[in-house]
Amino acid sequence: MSSSQDLVQALKAELRAAGVTYAALARELGLAESSVKRIFAKGDMPLSRIDAVLAVLKMDFAELAARVVHAQPMRRELTLAQEQAVVADRKLLLVAICALSQWSFEQIVATYTLGEAEVVRHLLALDRLGIIELRPLNRYRLKVDKTFRWRADGPVMAFFRSQVVGDYFGGGFDDVAETLMLVHGQIEQRQATVFVERLQRLGQDFAQQHVADQRLPAERKRAYTLVLAMRSWLFSAFRDLKRVPAD
Known part of the structure; x- marks a missing residue:
């Protein structure tokens, strides 16, 4: 979970963005400026104090928590x-x-x-x-x-x-909702990157569909595993047949 230090750092950023100085905040909280500086320097603030600062900023805790989440790499x-x-x-x-x-x-x-x-x-x-x-x-x-x-x-x-690989690809892939494709070709490297991005989005779509179907009864669902891959590769059985470009 987000630590109190993360929340304090997010508060500092919001104070800077709002142009609220420690002196101004101290006046709003009824504290000495030195006390406010010490509180922020320590980085450990009780929730009641965080709420008081949020009131000055006219923010709620949910907004602050969202800022913390988005700030995490x-x-x-x-x-x-x-x-x-x-x-x-x-x-x-x-x-x-x-x-x-x-x-x-x-x-x-x-x-x-x-x-x-x-x-x-x-x-x-x-x-x-x-x-x-x-x-x-x-x-x-x-x-x-x-x-x-x-x-x-x-x-x-x-x-x-x-x-896993042998176990997975040892299947027949012959069910109505199963498929195995092997497509070979030569394309521009930049376009290869585009295809990789599409595959990544397909994987995300599959994961999101899993989440969307979680509430369905068990009899309406079946376990599937999606494997996505793309690489510059030539099947070893054909490598000796590849023509060597002339100098």
Whole structure:
């Protein structure tokens, strides 16, 4: 959760934006200017004092909290050590994948054989790792950017390659709502970047549809896994057939 220091920093920014000096704020609060400076320098302010400052700024706490959230940098990837911590615990990795797909606490508990206390423990671990911000009633906010991805050569992707790829692509992809496509071609590199952005948006659409369908009864839903990829690559069975450009 946002710390009191984050709230105080947001208050400072709002005071600057409103042109309210410490001297002016002190007059409004009935305090000495030195006391106001000390309070802000300390960075630890009780909620009653925060409310008093918000009244001067004509803001409410929800607005301030929103400022704090928007000021937090969103992670685009984890450090190597953080990924190692996630992949070292199979259940933590599962909860991390569910969180990144925006599963609710109740849905995780109902779907997997993890007790409520166990899921809470893993959510707390993800909070410490900076993947989520855990909130009351086991709600959470993702703290990763929309472009978040596991490290290309990191431990999580290594786990997927060794444990998941064969299992996933070993399926028939022959159900009415399944498909497997392999499209090969040569395009401008700039356009390749555009296609990657489209794929990322498709992944976001899939995650948002999952959230929208959470209230549907179980009999109307089915588990799906969407895998998106694009890379400059030629199948190894054909590489020796590739014509070498003339000098």
